[in-house]
Amino acid sequence: MKHKIFSLILAATLLFTAAFPAYATETEKTETETTESTTTNTEGTSTDSTSSELTLTAESAILMDATTGKILYEKNSRTKQYPASITKLMTLLLALEHGSLEDEITFSHDAVFSIEPGSAHIAIQEGEILTLEQVLYGIMLRSANECANAAAEYVDGSMEKFAEHMTARAKELGCENTNFVNANGLFDENHYTTAYDMALIAQELLKNETYRSMMSNTYYLIPPTNKQPEERPLHGQHQMLNEN
Secondary structure (H helix, E strand, O other): OHHHHHHHHHHHHHHOOOOOOOHHHOOOEEEOOOOOEEEEOOOOOEEEEOOOEEEOOOOOEEEEOOOOOOEEEEEOOOOOEOOHHHHHHHHHHHHHHHOOOOOEEEOOHHHHHOOOOOOOOOOOOOOOEEEHHHHHHHHHHHOOHHHHHHHHHHHHOOHHHHHHHHHHHHHHOOOOOOEOOOOOOOOOOOOEEOHHHHHHHHHHHOOOHHHHHHHOOOEEEEOOOOOOOOOEEEEOOOOOOOOO
C-alpha cells in the first residue's frame, strides 16, 4: 500500500512540476465548499468537519495511480494539447532506455543554437562535453532545451530521427493521440499529445529505477568541462520536492 501511494503522489508531482511548464500546469484554483458533517472521534464525541472540492482551470488534466493504471480523476484527458516541456519525459525515457550515464556527449552546433532565444538552457557551448548523467540532470532540474537536443542526437544520431523514435515509443505504450517533432517541447503545431497519453508515458518512466533515484534530487553540480572552467550548480524548481 505504501508503494502504491508513493507512486501515485510521485506521478502527480511529476506532471505538475514547475520545471516543466505545460498545459497541465496552467493556473489552478481551489474553491472550498464548506459542508457540515458529523464525525466521531476516539472519545465518542461529535465534531464538525469540512470537505473541499477541487476546480481546475486547466483545459486538460488527469490523475492516475502509477502502479495500477487506475484513473482517479480526469478532465478532457483525451483532448489534443501542446505539451511544452513535459515532452521531456519521453526524452528522458528514451535516453535512459538506450544510454549509459557515464557516456560522454559532445554538444553539436544544432543542439546549442536551434533553441528559441530566451528559452530554458544552462549555457552549454558548442563542442562542450558532458556525460549523459549531467545532460539528464540539466533536463530534469532546469528543463534545459539544448540538453534535450543533445540527448536526442546521442540516442538516434539526429533530432529528427529521435522525434520519430519518440512517437513510435509512445504508440508502443498505448498512446493514441501523440505526435512528437522535437525532444524539447518548443512549440510546433504538429507537436501534440493528451493528458492521458502523457500519464502512460509517465507511468512507464516511473518504472525506471535510475530515473526515480535521479528525480528525487533537487541539486546537482556539473564540474568544470573542456569549455567551461567554472562549476555549474543546478537547483531544482520543484516546490513539492524542495526541502525548504
